[in-house]
Amino acid sequence: MTDAQTPAGLLIDRVSKDLGGRTIVSDMQLEVHAGELTCLLGPSGCGKTTTLRMIGGFLQPDAGAILIDGSDISRLPPEKRPTAMVFQNYALWPHMTVFKNVSFGLRLRKLPKAEIRERVENVLELVGLTHHIHSYPARISGGEQQRVALARALVLEPKVLLLDEPLSNLDAKLRVRVREDIREIQQRIGITTIFVTHDQDEALSLSDRIAVMSGGRVEQYADPRTLYRHPATHFVASFVGAMNFYTGTLGGDGFRLAGGAQVPVDSLSSRTPGEYEIGVRPEDVTVSSNGDGGAEASVVREIQRGHYKELVLDVGGDEMRAFVAPDLPAVDRLRVRFSRGVLYRDGVLQEQSESPVAVR
Amino acid sequence: MSAIEQQGVALGGLEQAELPVARPTRRRMPTPRAAVLRGLGFVFVVALLVFMVGPLVWLAVRAFSGIWQYPRFWPSHWTLQWWRTVFDDKSLGRSMKLSFEFAPVVTVASAAICLPAAYAFSRFNFPGRRVLLVSLFATNAFPKIGLYISMAGVFYSLNLMGTFLGVVIVQLIGTIVFMTWIPTAAFSAIPRSLEEAARDVGAGPLRVFFRVTFPLAAPGIFVAMILSFLAAFDEAQGTFLVGIPNYITMPTEMYTLVLNYPEQAAAVFSILLAIPSVVLMSLARKHVMGGKLAEGFQIR
Numbered sequence: 001m002t003d004a005q006t007p008a009g010l011l012i013d014r015v016s017k018d019l020g021g022r023t024i025v026s027d028m029q030l031e032v033h034a035g036e037l038t039c040l041l042g043p044s045g046c047g048k049t050t051t052l053r054m055i056g057g058f059l060q061p062d063a064g065a066i067l068i069d070g071s072d073i074s075r076l077p078p079e080k081r082p083t084a085m086v087f088q089n090y091a092l093w094p095h096m097t098v099f100k101n102v103s104f105g106l107r108l109r110k111l112p113k114a115e116i117r118e119r120v121e122n123v124l125e126l127v128g129l130t131h132h133i134h135s136y137p138a139r140i141s142g143g144e145q146q147r148v149a150l151a152r153a154l155v156l157e158p159k160v161l162l163l164d165e166p167l168s169n170l171d172a173k174l175r176v177r178v179r180e181d182i183r184e185i186q187q188r189i190g191i192t193t194i195f196v197t198h199d200q201d202e203a204l205s206l207s208d209r210i211a212v213m214s215g216g217r218v219e220q221y222a223d224p225r226t227l228y229r230h231p232a233t234h235f236v237a238s239f240v241g242a243m244n245f246y247t248g249t250l251g252g253d254g255f256r257l258a259g260g261a262q263v264p265v266d267s268l269s270s271r272t273p274g275e276y277e278i279g280v281r282p283e284d285v286t287v288s289s290n291g292d293g294g295a296e297a298s299v300v301r302e303i304q305r306g307h308y309k310e311l312v313l314d315v316g317g318d319e320m321r322a323f324v325a326p327d328l329p330a331v332d333r334l335r336v337r338f339s340r341g342v343l344y345r346d347g348v349l350q351e352q353s354e355s356p357v358a359v360r
Numbered sequence: 361m362s363a364i365e366q367q368g369v370a371l372g373g374l375e376q377a378e379l380p381v382a383r384p385t386r387r388r389m390p391t392p393r394a395a396v397l398r399g400l401g402f403v404f405v406v407a408l409l410v411f412m413v414g415p416l417v418w419l420a421v422r423a424f425s426g427i428w429q430y431p432r433f434w435p436s437h438w439t440l441q442w443w444r445t446v447f448d449d450k451s452l453g454r455s456m457k458l459s460f461e462f463a464p465v466v467t468v469a470s471a472a473i474c475l476p477a478a479y480a481f482s483r484f485n486f487p488g489r490r491v492l493l494v495s496l497f498a499t500n501a502f503p504k505i506g507l508y509i510s511m512a513g514v515f516y517s518l519n520l521m522g523t524f525l526g527v528v529i530v531q532l533i534g535t536i537v538f539m540t541w542i543p544t545a546a547f548s549a550i551p552r553s554l555e556e557a558a559r560d561v562g563a564g565p566l567r568v569f570f571r572v573t574f575p576l577a578a579p580g581i582f583v584a585m586i587l588s589f590l591a592a593f594d595e596a597q598g599t600f601l602v603g604i605p606n607y608i609t610m611p612t613e614m615y616t617l618v619l620n621y622p623e624q625a626a627a628v629f630s631i632l633l634a635i636p637s638v639v640l641m642s643l644a645r646k647h648v649m650g651g652k653l654a655e656g657f658q659i660r
């Protein structure tokens with residue numbers, strides 16, 4: 001961008017919103033640091049768009065406040081807010097060229113013509129679209145429209161950038177490329193960004209922090225690694241990444257599944273014996289064909305996934321999924337152990353200390 | 361007329377007979393039923409054409425014909441006499457001028473009243489919205505003359521009979537349905553996110569309307585205005601009732617004309633009446649279907 005800008009922090013302070021007689025967002029608390037990219041991740045209908053629209057000014061919160069840079073903006077109309085939104089369908093104006101679309105906001109601000117031209121050209125260069133400056137939106141591809149929408153938001157140098165599933169209309173390849181572009185541009189100009197998605201892959205790969213939402217609440221707000229390794233609730237654990245879940249009993253010699261199998265665990269979030277629900281990532285299920293004390297398992301199915309192989313196992317009547325090396329020879333019987341597990345009680349993570357302790 | 365129609369039917373029959381022979385060159389084997397359907401479709405199109413174009417041809421022939429005895433299919437000689445008669449009559453000239461004064465005034469007034477309503481219908485969900493929208497049809501559903509006669513009573517007490525304003529109001533009634541329904545559809549077709557995006561970059565509600573909503577709805581509004589213009593231009597009953605004797609427009613003049621002149625003069629006059637319709641309709645077609653705006657609407 002042309003001007004240096006000081007990125008701003010965003011605070012969503014105990015915001016609630018009812019729509020159509022239902023509470024869509026309830027008592028939401030979220031703080032986004034300056035220059036940070038935060039993803040709102042959650043299943044369809046959990047209130048992500050509603051939250052974003054409240055930040056952008058298209059909806060008024062029923063309770064609570066939204067602060068940017070410490071000042072309350074929740075009563076301002078959209079045109080007075082220092083936010084810029086990239087809409088899911090891009091919402092480019094079809095009767096204006098790319099130049100007109102991007103420059104519209106600047107023209108409203110009555111900037112000198114030369115400056116408008118320069119800023120539009122700069123931002124189009126940033127998103128790599130200079131050659132389409134005089135095209136109409138209907139004449140350019142979906143990926144290009146998406147970048148025009150981004151340029152239109154960025155050219156105004158907003159304090160907070162809002163993106164509502166900006167990649168959902170693109171094909172898989174393009175989606176990965178454009179999300180990397182967005183991340184790169186976001187980091188280059190250091191703009192505080194809220195990115196809405198229901199794609200956990202997308203969230204994990206481009207966020208500084210992720211707020212996992214469910215039913216209008218934030219279930220967990222953490223960086224991608226923490227979210228993946230220490231999911232705070234059963235919901236987060238099952239929504240982000242694949243996870244095997246079993247109820248059973250933690251004892252001195254491992255975890256006894258409800259089906260009766262006794263699986264040794266190398267590392268656990270808690271070692272207090274008792275009834276738990278255990279969550280184990282498929283890549284944390286270690287298999288071996290020689291008997292080194294694991295639980296007995298039979299192979300039900302093998303699925304080639306390219307750079308790894310997925311095994312569907314039967315462990316004493318419980319189904320278990322394991323990711324193993326792609327060249328592991330096919331066998332019928334195996335022994336399994338958990339290299340790492342997380343324990344839940346009533347859907348809440350039971351965590352004892354920062355460094356999980358081994359139980360054998 | 362009937363001769364042309366017969367020709368049409370004969371043509372259709374021919375096509376029908378030929379079809380089973382022509383079809384095998386197509387990709388799929390034709391079923392006899394499909395062939396019959398195709399034949400029927402063709403007959404239908406020809407009949408439609410005859411019904412629509414036939415009267416116009418008839419009118420045109422009439423306007424240039426001299427003496428024309430019934431049993432003959434074609435006039436025996438041609439003349440411009442009726443055109444001269446029409447253009448020489450001063451009252452006819454005055455009525456044309458009046459028609460071209462009323463129609464634009466009515467169109468603009470109708471737009472001023474109906475467009476805000478259309479916007480409200482498409483953007484806000486208020487109680488009674490549907491009822492109101494449907495009830496606009498009521499103005500077209502009842503026999504107009506009844507409505508006009510009861511209006512005349514009110515107009516008498518308001519001293520609107522024989523006034524310019526009175527004629528404008530009575531013509532306005534016939535335009536309301538076009539001016540509300542078509543723009544409502546046009547506004548509804550514009551995704552709200554386009555307006556929100558404009559708010560987002562700093563445009564206030566009024567600016568959003570004039571820079572985004574209106575330009576995008578313009579083709580629909582344009583069509584509505586043309587239809588309203590024509591509705592006002594062609595309105596005869598109400599104008600006759602309210603305007604007489606001060607304001608005699610072209611369609612009302614027709615009544616006098618049919619009574620006082622041979623029907624050839626009426627044919628000339630109908631052609632003159634039709635010119636604005638044809639011009640405006642083709643203008644609408646060009647603007648709405650070929651313009652950049654139509655292109656812009658082809659977004660996903």
Ligand SMILES: Nc1ncnc2c1ncn2[C@@H]1O[C@H](COP(=O)(O)OP(=O)(O)OP(=O)(O)O)[C@@H](O)[C@H]1O
Binds near residue numbers: 024044050051
């Ligand atoms: N204007 C409204 N009136 C009534 N209910 C609404 C309204 N807007 C949204 N909702 C409801 O609020 C819930 C949350 O909507 P929201 O659009 O925030 O979900 P989302 O998390 O963005 O989902 P998605 O991933 O499908 O976009 C939905 O169940 C929706 O039906």
Ligand SMILES: [Mg+2]
Binds near residue numbers: 048049050
């Ligand atoms: Mg949404």
